[in-house]
Amino acid sequence: MEFFLIIALAIIALSSWLYVLRKDSLFRFDLTKKKEEMDHKMYELAILKELGDRVGYSLDVKQIVDIITGSLHQFIEYSAVSYMLLEPEKVIFRVHLEKSVNRKFVNDIRNRMLGSLSALLDRDFKEDHVEEILSGAIIIDEVEEPVRSFFNIPIVIGGKVEGILTVAHTQAGLYKEDEMTILYKITNQASQAVTRLQEVVEAEQKKLNAMVESMTDGVFMTDLDYRIGVINPAAQKAIGLQDKDDITIFDFIDNLGGKFDIRGRLEESLKLNKTYASERVLLGDRFFQIFVSPVKSISEIGKEAILGGVVIFHDVTTEVELEKIRKDFTSMLVHELRSPLDGIKKISSLLVKKTLDPNSERYDEYIKMVYQNSSNMLDLVTDILDVAKLESENFEVNKEPVDIKDLAEERVSFYDVSAKNSNIKLSLMLSEGIPDNILVDSEGIKHALNNLISNALKFTRESGEVKVIVFPHREGEDLQVEARNAGYSLGEYIPIEKLAGKPALIVLISDNGFGIKESEMKNLFGKFKQLKQNAEVLKKQKGTGLGLVITKGIVEGHGGEIGAVSKEGEGTTFFFTLPLI
Amino acid sequence: MKKILIIDDSETFVKILSDYLPEDRYMVLSAENGKVGLQKIKEEKPDLIILDMLMPEMGGWDFLQEINKEDGESRTPILIASQTSEMDKVSKEIELSVQAGVKGYIVKADESLESILRKIDKTFEEEEKGE
Numbered sequence: 191m192e193f194f195l196i197i198a199l200a201i202i203a204l205s206s207w208l209y210v211l212r213k214d215s216l217f218r219f220d221l222t223k224k225k226e227e228m229d230h231k232m233y234e235l236a237i238l239k240e241l242g243d244r245v246g247y248s249l250d251v252k253q254i255v256d257i258i259t260g261s262l263h264q265f266i267e268y269s270a271v272s273y274m275l276l277e278p279e280k281v282i283f284r285v286h287l288e289k290s291v292n293r294k295f296v297n298d299i300r301n302r303m304l305g306s307l308s309a310l311l312d313r314d315f316k317e318d319h320v321e322e323i324l325s326g327a328i329i330i331d332e333v334e335e336p337v338r339s340f341f342n343i344p345i346v347i348g349g350k351v352e353g354i355l356t357v358a359h360t361q362a363g364l365y366k367e368d369e370m371t372i373l374y375k376i377t378n379q380a381s382q383a384v385t386r387l388q389e390v391v392e393a394e395q396k397k398l399n400a401m402v403e404s405m406t407d408g409v410f411m412t413d414l415d416y417r418i419g420v421i422n423p424a425a426q427k428a429i430g431l432q433d434k435d436d437i438t439i440f441d442f443i444d445n446l447g448g449k450f451d452i453r454g455r456l457e458e459s460l461k462l463n464k465t466y467a468s469e470r471v472l473l474g475d476r477f478f479q480i481f482v483s484p485v486k487s488i489s490e491i492g493k494e495a496i497l498g499g500v501v502i503f504h505d506v507t508t509e510v511e512l513e514k515i516r517k518d519f520t521s522m523l524v525h526e527l528r529s530p531l532d533g534i535k536k537i538s539s540l541l542v543k544k545t546l547d548p549n550s551e552r553y554d555e556y557i558k559m560v561y562q563n564s565s566n567m568l569d570l571v572t573d574i575l576d577v578a579k580l581e582s583e584n585f586e587v588n589k590e591p592v593d594i595k596d597l598a599e600e601r602v603s604f605y606d607v608s609a610k611n612s613n614i615k616l617s618l619m620l621s622e623g624i625p626d627n628i629l630v631d632s633e634g635i636k637h638a639l640n641n642l643i644s645n646a647l648k649f650t651r652e653s654g655e656v657k658v659i660v661f662p663h664r665e666g667e668d669l670q671v672e673a674r675n676a677g678y679s680l681g682e683y684i685p686i687e688k689l690a691g692k693p694a695l696i697v698l699i700s701d702n703g704f705g706i707k708e709s710e711m712k713n714l715f716g717k718f719k720q721l722k723q724n725a726e727v728l729k730k731q732k733g734t735g736l737g738l739v740i741t742k743g744i745v746e747g748h749g750g751e752i753g754a755v756s757k758e759g760e761g762t763t764f765f766f767t768l769p770l771i
Numbered sequence: 772m773k774k775i776l777i778i779d780d781s782e783t784f785v786k787i788l789s790d791y792l793p794e795d796r797y798m799v800l801s802a803e804n805g806k807v808g809l810q811k812i813k814e815e816k817p818d819l820i821i822l823d824m825l826m827p828e829m830g831g832w833d834f835l836q837e838i839n840k841e842d843g844e845s846r847t848p849i850l851i852a853s854q855t856s857e858m859d860k861v862s863k864e865i866e867l868s869v870q871a872g873v874k875g876y877i878v879k880a881d882e883s884l885e886s887i888l889r890k891i892d893k894t895f896e897e898e899e900k901g902e
Contacts, residue, residue, distance in 0.1 A: 525825045528854050532880045533783030539883060540787070552790060559783045 251275060251352055252282065254380055255345060259286060259355065266369055268357040269335075270295070270326075273345070274303050275353035280319040281307075282353075287326035290333055291360065296324070298337045299358050306342045310351050335360035341370050343377045348385045408478075408503030411485060412439060414496070416456060428473055428503040442501075449473070455482045456499045463496065470506060477510045478503045526570055530563035573736045580743035587634055587747035591627040594635070594660065594695065594768075595620050601639040602658055605647065613652045616643075619677040621661035628695060630768060634744040641737035642699040642764045649762065650703035659698040662770070665691055673698065680763050682755040688767075694750070695768040705758035714754055715742040741766075773895060774815060777801045778808035778834065779823035779852065784879065788821070791884045792891070805829030809837055817847060819894060821877070824853040832864065835871040846872030848894055852879055852887075874898075 252275055259271045272285040283303070285296055300322070304315045339359040345352050355377055357365065399420075402409055408425030410418050416439040426432045429445035442452050450471050459466050459482045468480040481502040486494050537556045540546055546553045579585045602618040609616035639658070646656045661676035663669050673684055678698055686696070706714070715738055745752040745766040756762040773796065777785050780803050789799035800815055802808040806829040808820070824831035831851065838846065849872050874894050877887055 522825070525854050528880055529781045530783065533781060533787065535880070536787050536884060537783070540791075555786070559786065563783055 251345065251347060251384065254384060255353065255355060256284075258376060258380060259284075262357070262373070263288065266357060266373065267359065267364065269360045270299060270358045271356070272299055272303065272358070273353055273355045274307060274320075275345070276307075276351075280321050281315060282323070283320050284323045285325070287324070287329075289360075290327045290330040291335065292331045292333050293329055294331075295333075295335070295337055295358075295360075296329065299340070299356060302337070302340060303342065303354050303356050306344075306356075307351075307354055310344055310354070338362035339364035341365050341373075343370075343374050345377060346381050348388055406505065408505075409500065410437075410442075411498055411500045412456065413498040414460065416453065416499075419498070424505075425501070425503055428476070428478060428505075430474055446471075446473070450480055452480075452482070452501065455480075456501070458482075460484050460496055460499055463494075470510065473503075476505055476507045479506050480504070523570075523574065527567060530567045533563045534560050573740060576740045576743070577736050580740065585743050585747055587631045587744070589629040589631055589748075592630050592632045592635070593626055594628055594630065595624055595626075597632060597635060598639065598658060598660055598697075601636060601643060605643050608644075609647055609656065612647060612650075614647060614650050615653075615655045616647070617655070617657050619657060619659045621659075621672075621676045623662045623664075624660060624695065625662070625770065628768065628770060630748060631744070634747065635768075638741045638744045638766065639697075639699075641741045642766075645737060646699050646701040646703065646762070646764070650701045654702050656699070656701045656703075659696075659700060661696055663689065663694045663696050663767075665693050669696070672696075678763065680755065680757065680761050682757055682763070684755060684763070684765055685753060686751060686765065686767060688751045689769075693770045695770055696765060697768070698763050698765045700761065700763040702761040704762075705760055706754070706756040706762050707758060711754065711756055714738065715752065772796065772798050773819065774798050774800065774817040775819045775821060775891065776808065776811055776815065776817035777821045777852075778803075778805060778826070778831075779821070780804060780826040781823065784823075784852075788884065788887065792888060797891075803827075805831065805834030805837070808834060812847065819891065820847055820849045821852050821891075822849050824851065832867075835864075835867055835873070838871040839867065848872055848874045848898055850875050850877055850890060850894060852877040854879060 255273045255275065259273060262268070262271055267288075269289050269291055270285055270287050272283065274284075275282045281304075283300055285299065300320070304320070307313075308315050337358050338361055339357075341357055343355045345355055355373070357373070359365070402420060402422045405422055406424060408422060408428040410421035410425045412418050418437055418439060421437055423432060426434065426437060429442060431437060431441055431445065434441065439453065439456075446452050450468060455466050455468075458464070463484050463486075465481060465483040468478075468482075470477045471480055472478075481504065483500050483502075485497045485500050487497050488494055537560050540556070546556065576585070598618055598620065602616060606616055643656065643658065650656055657677060657679075659673070659677050661672055663672055669686055669689070670684060673696070676696075676698075678684070678700060680700055680702075684698075742752050745768075749769050750767040752764070752766040754762060754764045775792065775797050777788060777799060779785050779801070785801045789801065792799055800811055800817060802811045804826045808822070808829075811817070812820070822831050822834060829837075831853065835849075838849075849868075851868070851873055853876075874897070875890055877890060882890075
């Protein structure tokens with residue numbers, strides 16, 4: 191029994207030992223294989239990293255293959271490593287010799303590779319020009335060893351065969367499936383990486399192109415020889431060549447004429463590495479500011495390289511127009527102030543010299559003129575100050591209880607004289623239910639009514655009619671119906687939008703005058719349009735026309751809304767609202 | 772007696788100047804803008820025009836352009852009377868002005884009535900010498 195036990199133990203021990211032994215060898219075998227795999231993996235990674243580092247975004251297949259072939263000796267033995275790349279006009283054939291071989295050896299590789307390419311692409315390459323580049327060991331024809339081991343790996347980028355990579359050796363039976371697989375994998379991975387990169391770059395390129403295309407500024411880019419690489423439609427439009435293909439720098443030189451020395455500025459910008467911004471240049475009917483900048487790329491070692499130049503045509507026509515409007519407006523204001531001031535000065539100089547008889551009719555006339563001129567000036571200065579206040583948002587509304595019916599009556603009777611002089615019927619229509627006292631700035635509302643009534647009188651023909659209509663808008667009621675009931679008769683929809691059903695007092699100043707052109711209706715109260723209009727209005731009409739800008743400020747200061755509807759030839763209605771509550 | 776046409780929208784300026792110019796030598800007419808001015812020239816055939824630049828309806832520059840459109844070699848002499856701000860334009864539009872018969876300039880705010888009268892007298896003297 192004991193014997194059995196010992197035997198059993200011995201067997202167990204032996205088998206355990208055997209097991210361990212076997213396992214150890216298995217383990218060892220596993221380990222070597224793992225290490226090899228690791229090495230290959232590391233090599234693959236190293237190559238891919240190197241590719242990433244060195245190639246960057248160049249997408250140069252030749253450079254990538256150079257990197258692979260240059261580091262291949264780390265894990266594979268060969269007499270020659272070579273690649274062929276297809277280029278538009280030729281085939282590049284590059285051979286690196288690890289050891290000296292004869293000419294026949296090289297020719298043999300070359301023919302085998304061309305044969306493989308033909309098979310891969312189903313095309314005959316015999317007629318193509320093959321550009322051969324040899325490096326490494328020299329060719330010695332005395333060496334009489336032929337190609338004994340050889341294998342090809344196709345270089346595929348984006349699904350397209352771009353070339354072939356080949357390893358060859360004078361020894362026979364060298365390349366096993368393992369090595370071929372590894373090399374295939376590396377090439378494949380590099381190709382895939384390039385393909386992906388290419389896709390990313392293409393997508394980015396598309397985005398960039400779309401951006402450049404849709405830019406309102408004209409843009410084009412040149413290389414160091416001033417060849418235009420990228421150009422957008424706006425740049426072509428700037429020189430009036432929107433329909434021409436293949437624009438060159440000479441098109442720009444010719445069409446910019448003496449206005450802008452584009453060649454000189456590009457040269458200067460590239461040489462001095464500086465951006466140049468031009469003065470205003472008039473091209474056709476538009477003004478441009480032209481910027482010329484060098485295009486730089488920064489390499490991984492932080493060194494700057496100038497690739498070419500970029501030219502931007504920035505359209506500043508609107509700014510120029512605006513500036514002109516401002517200038518016209520200022521000179522108009524100056525004229526409006528200077529003219530009465532000059533009159534006052536000339537009259538007072540006559541008074542100082544005592545050339546006028548104080549009891550004469552002329553004396554009285556002159557005194558009246560001084561009064562009239564100074565009043566006009568004061569009104570204008572007040573208007574200018576009001577506009578300045580509006581612009582700096584310091585416009586104050588001092589609300590107090592006011593009977594708007596009284597205020598409206600007073601204003602209408604004030605303008606009655608000038609209306610009668612022009613044979614215009616001026617009437618006031620007050621609806622039922624207007625509160626006796628509402629909180630408004632009486633001076634402001636007076637000013638607003640003055641502006642709107644005097645405007646209406648100005649733009650109404652003789653024997654025309656101007657109606658001032660005041661009515662309360664009740665919650666939930668149709669404002670258009672209320673307006674008609676209150677006496678509004680132009681028939682156009684009154685676009686009051688911000689009330690949202692809340693109660694308010696509505697004031698309409700409605701005339702049956704010339705009406706306002708639709709193009710002028712837009713932005714009637716807008717500042718810029720207003721300025722532009724003022725300059726034009728002056729030519730036809732006395733006054734600065736600042737009234738509407740100020741009136742809008744007053745109404746909005748009350749939380750109200752202002753606007754106008756017009757029908758050419760039938761009349762215009764200005765309206766404003768004053769919220770009740 | 773010479774006829775002077777003042778084309779100016781400033782009632783004050785027209786009034787003071789016409790009062791000031793000696794009645795025994797000058798007869799003064801006026802027009803409130805270029806359009807009315809053109810009409811008055813046809814009707815009254817003035818010997819001298821005093822022309823403001825900034826006016827409603829038709830300003831001075833448009834008026835000069837209209838004058839240039841009309842035939843006739845001997846143009847009525849014109850004195851431009853305006854504000855300094857318009858004088859910048861005068862130097863730019865000198866050709867138009869000369870063609871239209873502009874003989875001199877009056878910068879309103881800088882010149883007294885006496886100086887304006889002197890300019891008017893001088894213009895007539897030179898016209899007579901020229902003829």
